[in-house]
Amino acid sequence: MDESIVVSPDWLAAHLEDPQVRVVDVRDSWEFDGIGHVPGAVNIPFDSYRDETDVDRGTLPGAEAFADLLSKAGISPDDTIVAYDDTHGVFAARFVLTALEYGHDDVRLLDGDYSAWNREYDTTSEEPALEPTDYEPAPLTREESPLIDFEDVESALERDACFVDTRASDEFEEARLPGAVRFDWREVVDDERRRLKPEAELEDVLAEYGITRDREIVLYCNTARRISHTYVVLRALGYETVAFYEGSLTEWLAHDGDVETGPV
Template sequence: MLKNKKGLVLVAILLIAVLALSACTKNVENTTSTNERGYAKPESIVTAEELKGMLDDVVVVDFTEKGGKYIPGAVKIERSAIQTEVDGTPGMNISKEQFEAMMSEAGIKNDDTVVIYDGDQELWASRVWWAMKVYGHENVKLLDGGIDAWISAEYETENDAAQPEATEYKAEDANEALVATIEEVEESFDNEEMLILDTRGDKEWNAGRIPGAVQLEWTQALNEDGTFKNADELKKLYEDAGVTADKVVIPHCKSGVRATHSLFVLTELLGYENVENYDGSWLEYEKSGLEIEK
């Protein structure tokens, strides 16, 4: 009986050791410095550990849906503040004036370095990132893995967002090189140098799609824990799908949110130079009268 008990104890100890080693290995992989993953622009993304060391030098923006646990000092921007209706299409990017008002209310100055996070694998954070890029705010980064990565690292959180003093933010005119129109989408039908990238899931894709588009769901760029895959993995993923840097790539989804996530991957992590978010996306295209493939 004593030998059996000792044997069970030994098995339990070995099992615990294996699990601990596995967890440790996963943690090392997910917290690898962004400079070591081969990204084209590693300055566009930070790990939780990297952010912890720069909190005093950046403005952190919380773009979670409900909040609840905030990174210390983070200011809150609501999702409604970053979307508007344009010509009957909801979910479009806000105007320059609306953007200035949003940034001013959040207490952000033109020369601030901004780090954005959400609780949705940086899906919505990428939308704010894109809007900031469109209106000329260059110093903006995403937190890899979002608030989940911060909490998993057991870093301090706060129950309330910061209440900053308002600023007088001045935006640049919209950078049209980051925005695709429905006219450009139509032009792609007969232009081999242009590619429509559908970032939606299989169900949406099978229900109807833009002619000539290729599908690569936005989640394919992520590890299981919501962090971004390394550059070599991403390069193979996109090139195998025919999404190459020699084309003008136009990502879309239903309302231009998932598309900005893929735009971030292509431009910042892989260095593609010609990527334009189709802001109207399927909500605009479906009612346009243009051809739909099935």
């Protein structure tokens, strides 16, 4: 697993004293304050970096709004960010994708979540002292970004790309992109350990669904939250040709795109 993308609790514990390693807790503020958090973590709740008013593609909040969040959290562009939640990383992965899209070079997902950390390491309710920064975003260009739009998806369908639907089975049966395979994002998570499954096991699970490095992979769900987790995991495993349909099925249906229904 590539540590420049996903880090273990042991890695984070060993780097907590590094002033350039900034930990971001994306849970609701009541959880951050009332339940406790990783020492030194700042709270940037999920809803604060999600916007459904079309300010940017899909539910992205816009580069300036996101930069304002990081500025208030005392984060600089050169910092290493490690994000976590308490839901197997799915909300934190959305933060990772958003930060990458707006040009933050070094942002990583904690392997596991708050509960996984709490099993082995101390937590605190003490809020860190913050010194605001003047964060300047550097959004990726269309050529640099993994995000694709409706027209790109149409082209990928013609190329017979591997479309991966990360939703639950009832959602998949109600409507899906033509030829898509259903791969529930939670397939990569060990529920008992609250961590990702071992790398070799992940490779086997992905291969069972035809998700392999030699294929062009296009990820989608409903509103791009769940595919964020799958995207981060695939990148950490070294998958290079992975596209991220930010508009997902919500946009596809709004444009009257072709769908399949029913069980496979």
